[in-house]
Amino acid sequence: MASEMVDPDKLMDVIVVGGGPAGIGMGLVLRDLGVDRFGILERHELGASFRRWPKEMRFITPSFNANAFGMTDLNAVNTGTSPADLIGNGHLWGRDYAGYLGAVAAHYQLPFVSDCEVQAISRRPDGLFDLRTSQGPLFTRFLVMATGEFQFPNETPFPGAEFGLHTSRVESWMTLPPGPRVVIGGYESGLDAACALIARGESVTVLADRDTWTMGEDWDPSVIIAPRTRERLQKALATDRLRLRPGTRVERIERSGEDFIVGLAEGESVVTKLPPILATGFHSGTTRWPKLFAHTPQGHPRLTESDESVRMPGVFLVGPQVRHEKVVFCFIYKFRQRFAVVGAQIGRRLDLDLAPLEAYRAKGMYLDDLSCCLAKCDC
Ligand SMILES: Cc1cc2nc3c(=O)[nH]c(=O)nc-3n(C[C@H](O)[C@H](O)[C@H](O)COP(=O)(O)OP(=O)(O)OC[C@H]3O[C@@H](n4cnc5c(N)ncnc54)[C@H](O)[C@@H]3O)c2cc1C
The missing domain is CATH 3.50.50.60 (FAD/NAD(P)-binding domain)
Structure with missing residues (x-):
């Protein structure tokens, strides 16, 4: 033709x-x-x-x-x-x-x-x-x-993800409603979110499918966090307001009244009053x-x-x-x-x-x- x-x-x-x-x-x-x-x-x-x-x-x-x-x-x-x-x-x-x-x-x-x-x-x-x-x-x-x-954020990693807030949608960590937060994802975006929230005085739980912060066989910054993030993480951990939970796979988020229920693969769940932060890539x-x-x-x-x-x-x-x-x-x-x-x-x-x-x-x-x-x- x-x-x-x-x-x-x-x-x-x-x-x-x-x-x-x-x-x-x-x-x-x-x-x-x-x-x-x-x-x-x-x-x-x-x-x-x-x-x-x-x-x-x-x-x-x-x-x-x-x-x-x-x-x-x-x-x-x-x-x-x-x-x-x-x-x-x-x-x-x-x-x-x-x-x-x-x-x-x-x-x-x-x-x-x-x-x-x-x-x-x-x-x-x-x-x-x-x-x-x-x-x-x-x-x-x-x-x-x-x-x-x-x-092109991954906003549908599991059922109920629409109840969360993806990191790429956040204009400023300072203007989010105050209160304890759950962050899903433990690579650079998730740990950046956690450190920023800790810096403004919040308590944060990070649910991470893998440990990106312990130096081991992996050395490539595509896999483990960068030195600057490690430094920030150490400061954040020193506040005792940051909890890191490596090896945790989130399967769903559900709404129950005022609460958000984050369901984990192990059958356990984590309850939070504020939308979980999605650092899901x-x-x-x-x-x-x-x-x-x-x-x-x-x-x-x-x-x-x-x-x-x-x-x-x-x-x-x-x-x-x-x-x-x-x-x-x-x-x-x-x-x-x-x-x-x-x-x-x-x-x-x-x-x-x-x-x-x-x-x-x-x-x-x-x-x-x-x-x-x-x-x-x-x-
Ligand atoms: C938390 C975080 C921290 C990071 N820190 C670093 C860092 O310290 N150092 C580093 O090197 N990298 C860092 N990165 C990664 C870095 O941001 C990306 O690698 C970089 O932005 C990729 O550049 P790009 O030009 O490919 O994409 P982008 O900068 O996203 O550019 C793509 C452009 O394409 C345009 N576009 C899309 N579709 C169309 C279309 N159909 N028509 C016309 N235009 C279109 C978009 O508007 C956009 O402007 C970080 C990323 C994150 C999430």
């Missing part, structure tokens, strides 16, 4: 969907490669997820202005910028980081379009992708999905696009070695959902190392000179050999 004619003004070489760190970082690689026509489409405003973090929530990975000594700031999206340098803060608040992303996009004059939601994507017989957006149709040869996770934004991505039973997108969809060639993924076997790229300093890998694939197919990517490799921002990622430190 012949494809409809495409308005040349609406035809791109590459479209990146999502204007968080993954989308902006990918845009910088495309700019360095000299891609002629690309755009970054964002349904809200630049750095939207970070602007929606709870007001008190700060980065757990430190920012440090070490770029001049060849060590790129852990939270930077390229080698030439540093959030620590720009903001002057080691553990950024979400709004600070959104400000940094805005400054980067403006400095490098990235073709960024806000308030542009991608609502439907299909592939035409001529191979182009047809995007229906809130600002009209667009067409592209390659598509990079950078839609993240934060805006996030879905990958790719689950919204089943025609573009196949997923494992655990919900992880299936990708080639170059982070291209196995289901739809020409569609790539950047961001925290990228994983290969045991290597999980869930933090900025990890997933930024894959922008150049995707850039190399697209650049090769667009017949571009890939030499600019060597600068990424030289600064540790081009990771195509994953064998190094599972080695533990020497001591």
Whole structure:
């Protein structure tokens, strides 16, 4: 079947969907490669997820202005910028980081379009992708999905979860009604919630399916909590108002009069007067696009070695959902190392000179050999 004619003004070489760190970082690689026509489409405003973090929530990975000594700031999206340098803060608040992303996009004059939601994507017989957006149709040869996770919270992990309040819906821990709280989930979001509530004087019980805070064989911050969270946790435990219950699996929440009954797998239940806090994680934004991505039973997108969809060639993924076997790229300093890998694939197919990517490799921002990622430190 012949494809409809495409308005040349609406035809791109590459479209990146999502204007968080993954989308902006990918845009910088495309700019360095000299891609002629690309755009970054964002349904809200630049750095939207970070602007929606709870007001008190700060980065757990430190920012440090070490770029001049060849060590790129852990939270930077390229080698030439540093959030620590720009903001002057080691553990950024979400709004600070959104400000940094805005400054980067403006400095490098990235073709960024806000308030542009991608609502439907299909592939035409001529191979182009047809995007229906809130600002009209667009067409592209390659598509990079950078839609993240934060805006796709897991709010249905068990029956009755609708009685809970997911951490991503909290604007500020200070303005929630006072009283003892139950937090369900014991990784970074759950322990951040618990520490913030303890800091304002509450008592908190954390129901966690696993212990993320005791150092053991696991060393990867994708599995255990970061040093900053550990420090905060120690302070919170010293108040005697925090109870951690590892190995506890929640099966349901029920309402009984004024009470919320949290039912545990062991048959026991925990009763609380305030809605339990759900720190039950996030879905990958790719689950919204089943025609573009196949997923494992655990919900992880299936990708080639170059982070291209196995289901739809020409569609790539950047961001925290990228994983290969045991290597999980869930933090900025990890997933930024894959922008150049995707850039190399697209650049090769667009017949571009890939030499600019060597600068990424030289600064540790081009990771195509994953064998190094599972080695533990020497001591
Ligand atoms: C408690 C907590 C603490 C964290 N701390 C750290 C930390 O210290 N350091 C760290 O590196 N990471 C941290 N992270 C993880 C970090 O927030 C994520 O890895 C990061 O936000 C992912 O960036 P992204 O660009 O992939 O996604 P996002 O920042 O979520 O960007 C995705 C963008 O896509 C847009 N979008 C979605 N769908 C569409 C569509 N259909 N059309 C157009 N636009 C769309 C969204 O509006 C959004 O702006 C933390 C996360 C949590 C929950």
